[in-house]
Amino acid sequence: MNTKMAFTIVGAGPAGLACAIVLARGGAKVVVREWKDRVGHRFHDDFQGLENWSRESDALEDLVAAGIAAxxxxxxxxxxxxFDPAGRQHRVRGRRALFYLVRRGPGEGTLDSALLAQARAAGVELRFGDRVHDFNGAGVLAAGPREAGVIAAGHVFETGMADGAWLALGHAVAPAGYAYLLVKNGRGTVASCMFTRFRDQARHVRAAEEFFRVHVGLEMRNPRAFGGYGNMRLPRTAKQGGHPVIGEHAGFQDALAGFGMRYAIHSGVLAAQSLLSGDDYTAVWQAELGPGLKAGIANRWIFNLAGETGMRFAIGSLANRDAGDLLRRAYDLTPLKRLALPIARRSYSAPLADPSCSHEDCDCVWCRHGDHGAAGEVQT
Structure with a gap:
């Protein structure tokens, strides 16, 4: 492909910026159009985990190999x-990093601002406040979630607590999900990550924070509320109007835990490489991302079936072995998971609709702040 041609990327999230960086460093002219006035507009300087267990390779080394600096x-x-649903604690450990703690949002030092700086340094043109309804020519769609299959809500805060990472399972603190507390260098993030019952968001956030006060000694100073949401699905082609669709716009997010940053960046890199090489993007992402996405859907189905009894068993297994190795093998698409996948997909989709939230008179994160219709309205 002629790398002197111009590419339009709709969306300046990690997927869109990663795609832009690889394209620009490959010699292409790239314009990123973002309808918000800054990067990381959905985030509030909150801590998130860049997972490091679903692949044999290290997440940061994968970035460097793609030409993206960490x-x-x-x-x-x-x-x-x-913590299991009964409140018993289990210590887990991996032989390498289980995840990398990063901050999200427009501030200095965040993942979003770093990728923005790299894109600009590579010669990418950034246009903010530019809501795209149509565009001509070659392009990539990276406009973020089209719907909410998971929400997270809680607080970012200052604290005198020691550094650490805590996870709690149980429907009281996070229905079908988990609550988490992350602390580093006097800053913290606490949240309930919910896969259903969005309408009861406030109640579950209070339950999660009370749980961590009792079991960990949660101490918050100057707390600021935050919330986020994610979209998970398994697309057929991840193309729209002939253009690659990447990140959460495509639904590339782990169905079990809701982690999406690694999928987002990886899909952006794959889209850029396919445009530069002329390879078929659909075939590339299906080979690279498909097995893990499918395993995640099967894992979610198993998780839902197992209930809190299964949660206790799974946590006990993690505590007695290399947690990273056990988690990685959980994302192998085994023959049994292949057989279960059709049932798991039907059970998990529909399309991730939450029967407790009709999106009418609801105060959940998605209803208050979701970019409703923004990602699906681009005409190409």
Whole structure:
């Protein structure tokens, strides 16, 4: 493909910026059009985890191999404490980092601002406040979630607590999901990550924070409320109007835990490489991302079936072995999971609709702040 041609990328999230960086460094002219006035507009300087267990390779090494510098603030965590639904704690540890703690939002040192700086340094043109309804020519769609299959809500705060990572399972603190507490260098994030019952968001946030006060000694100073949402689905082609669709716009997010940053960046890199090489993007992402996405859907189905009894068993297994290795093998698409996948997809889709939230007179994160219709309205 002629790399002197211009590409339009709709959306300046991690997927869109990663795609832009690889395209620009490959010699192409790139314009990123973002309808908000800054990067990271959905985030509030909250801590998130860049997962490091679903692949054999290290997440940061994968970035460097793709030509993207890991020059954002990141902290490796190879251990943490997980609470089962009965409130019993289990210490888990991996032989390498289980995840890298990063901050999200427009501030200095965040993942979003670092990728923005790299894109600009590569010669990418950024247009903010530019809501795209149509465009001509070659392009990539990276406009973010089209719907909410998971929400997270809680607080970011200052604290005198020691660094650490805590996870709590149980429907009281996070229905079908988990609550988490992340602390580093006097800053913290606490949240309930819910896969259903969005209408009861406030109640579950209070329950999660009370749980961590009792079991960990949660101490918050100057707390600020935050919330986020994610979209998970398994697309057929991840193309629209002939253009690659990447990140959460495509639904590339883990159906079990809701982690999406690694999928987002990886899909952006794959889209850029396919445009530069002329390879078929659909075939590329299906080979690279498809097995893990399918395993995640099967894992979610198993998780829902197992209930809190299964949660206790799974946590006990993690605590007695290399947690990273066990988690990685959980994302192998085994023959049994292949057989279960059709049932799991039907059970999990529909399309991730939450029967408790009619999106009418609801105060959940998605109803208050979701970019309703923004990602699906681009005409090409």
């Amino acid at each position: 020059d954002f603030e990141h902290h490796p965590f190879d251990r943490g404490i997980v």
